Amino acid sequence: MDMSVPADSVTFAPRYTLAVDAMGGDNAPDIVLGGLELAADRHPGARILLIGDEALLRRQLPHYPKLAALCDIRHAASSISMDMKPTTALRLRDSSLRLAMDAVAQGEAQGVVSAGNSGAMLTLAKIVIKTMPGITRPAMAAVNPSARGDVVMLDLGANLACDARNLVEFAVMGEAFAKAVLGLPSPRIGLLNVGAEELKGDERLRQAADSLRDSVLGPQFHGFVEGHDITAGTTDVVVTDGFTGNVALKTGEGALKLAFLLLKRVFQTNLLTRLGYLLVRPGLERMREWIDPRRYNGAMFVGLNGVVVKSHGGADAEGFASAVDVAMDMVTHHFNDAIRLRLEQMGLAPTQNELVTTDSVG
C-alpha cells in the first residue's frame, strides 16, 4: 500500500496505476502512445490511466494493442503548451497534466508521467500532489553516466539556493532512488564541493556533511566530492543545490557533446580515418547511446506524495518508455516508503501536528 494515498480514498487495487499525460511534449500524443506500447510489454501488470483528448485517443488506440489492453482513457478538455507559464498552467483546471496530477492526489494512481512543460509540472505537483511530510522542498533528480556505472544527481534546478537541511533531504531521496531504480543495496553518497577535505566549502555544506555523518546514512556517506567525481563514479549519489547541479549537469553534457564533435572531425580527416570510423562504428554507437542523457530519459521530481517523472520533451517512443520504466520502478519498489523510513530513522519525520499543518497548508 502506498502510504501517500489518503486513508479515506484507499480502494482495493490489484495492480499499480500510472496516470499518463497523453498531450505533453513536442510529438504528443504519438510518441506517448508509442512509448506506452513498448513499455506495456515490460509492465504487463500495470494499469495506465491515459489522459487527454478522448476522441483523438480513441481513434489512435487501435494501433497500440498492448497499451489498449491495460489502459483507461480519461478526457481532458485542454493541455499545457511547452512555453506556458506555471501560473497560467495552474489556472487551467481541465488540462491533461492537471487531471493526471489529480488522479495521483486522489489515490487513483501512484505516479504520473508527462513529456510536457517541466516548470508547470513542478508547480502543479507541489500544489496538487503536495510535498511529502518531513520534506522541506521537493527536488529534481536525474541519472548520469560515469566510469563506474550510473550516478543519481540532485537537485538539478528546483531549488537554486539550499540550506543544510535541504541537502540532507536530497541525500535521503537520492539514496532511495539509487536503491529503487538503480537496484543498489547500499548506495554511496557524496556532497558536491570544491575540494574533498573536510574544511572545504561553506558552513552550510559542512553542516550537511556533519548531519549525514552522524545519521543512519553515515556508513554510506563518502564525504565531499568534486566535479570530476560525478563522471568518475566516486559515489552513486551526488547531492548539491539546484544552481550548482543544473550548471554541472549541463556542463558535463556539453563536454561530452564537444568530445563527439571533435571525434567526428578526426574521423572525417581523410580516407584512412573514414575507414577507421567504419571499423569502430558499432562500438561508437553503443558508447553514444550509453552516455546519452536520455537513456534514463528525463528527470524525476522527488519529495512529493506520489511519483512524478518528466520525460524529455523531444524524446522518441523508446525514450518515453524509459521514463515509464523509471516511474514503474519507483512505484513498485516503494520509493516514497523508503524516504519515509529514512526520515524517521534520522529524526526528520514530522510529528502528528506537523502532518496536519502540512496537509492544510499544502
Added chain:
Amino acid sequence: MDMSVPADSVTFAPRYTLAVDAMGGDNAPDIVLGGLELAADRHPGARILLIGDEALLRRQLPHYPKLAALCDIRHAASSISMDMKPTTALRLRDSSLRLAMDAVAQGEAQGVVSAGNSGAMLTLAKIVIKTMPGITRPAMAAVNPSARGDVVMLDLGANLACDARNLVEFAVMGEAFAKAVLGLPSPRIGLLNVGAEELKGDERLRQAADSLRDSVLGPQFHGFVEGHDITAGTTDVVVTDGFTGNVALKTGEGALKLAFLLLKRVFQTNLLTRLGYLLVRPGLERMREWIDPRRYNGAMFVGLNGVVVKSHGGADAEGFASAVDVAMDMVTHHFNDAIRLRLEQMGLAPTQNELVTTDSVG
C-alpha cells in the same frame, strides 16, 4: 610602463622581467628550468629572475644555455611544499615563492610564475603584491576548450560566494584576459546561470547582468549562458562565482576524461577496432592535446598589482613554458592597464582617497 609599479621605484627597464619560483611544483627545479629554456626561444627580449637554491641552480644552469643568457639568479633559503598551509607559508619570509612575489611588489618584475602550492600562492599574492585598486576580490581564471575556440572562465575557486559587484569585476578581468592572451579584439561575455532568460537565477545575477548591460561592456555582453554554453563557445568569457566555476571546470574535465575512457574501450574491442585505432591515432592525439586542460597550463590569479600565473604542479617542461607564455602575454599586452581603463570607464575606479586606504590596508 606598467602602472602597477609604484612611481618612486620606476627605473629604466629595457625589457620585461618575470620572477620565476624555481622550487615550486612536483619536479622542481628540473621542469622549471626545462620550461624556461623552451620559453626563452619565444621571448628572447625577456629577463628572468630565477629564484631558488642558488648553489643548485648554478650547477644546473649550464645545461640550459638559452635560459642562462637571459636570467639572473636570486637565492632563496627555503621553499613552500605542495601541502603547506597558506598561514604557514606566509611566515616563511625567505621562500622562493615569497621572494618572487616581493620582486613584483618592489617593481623589479612585472609578473611571477610558479608551479607550486596554489593556496599559498593566492594568499601570498594578496598580501605581498596586493589587490588592484578598484577590484574588490582577485579571482582565479583559466582557459577551456570549446567548439568555437578558447573560452576564459572565472572565478574558479578564489571566492566561493560572490556578489553582483564581484561578478562585474570578473567580467572586466575576463575581457582583458581574452584580449591580451587570446588576442580577441572584442570578446563576448556571458554570465553563467541556470537558464538564458532574463528572469532566471537570483537577484545577484540579475543585478550583475543589469550593470554589465548598462556599461561600456554592454555591446559585448551576451547575457546569461548555461553550462553547455561553456564548451559550445557561445561566449569568449564565462563569468561565475568561485564555487560554481570550480565545480563546472572539474565536471567538464571529468566528462572529457570519461569520453576518452569509453573511447579506449571501444578501440580495444577486437582486432578490427584496434586497426581502426591505428588509422585515426594521429588525429586522436591532436584532439587529446587540444582539449588537454594543461594546454594553457594552469590558472591565472587576476586583479592583483602584477601578473600572477600558476603552472600545473605536475606539468612537464612544455607545460611550464606555456605558463610562462601566458604570463608574458599578460605583461606585454598590458593586461592590468586594460582592467584599469575599464574600471574607469565603468565608474568603478577608486577615488584618490580610496587608493590610499587600499594601499595601507592591503
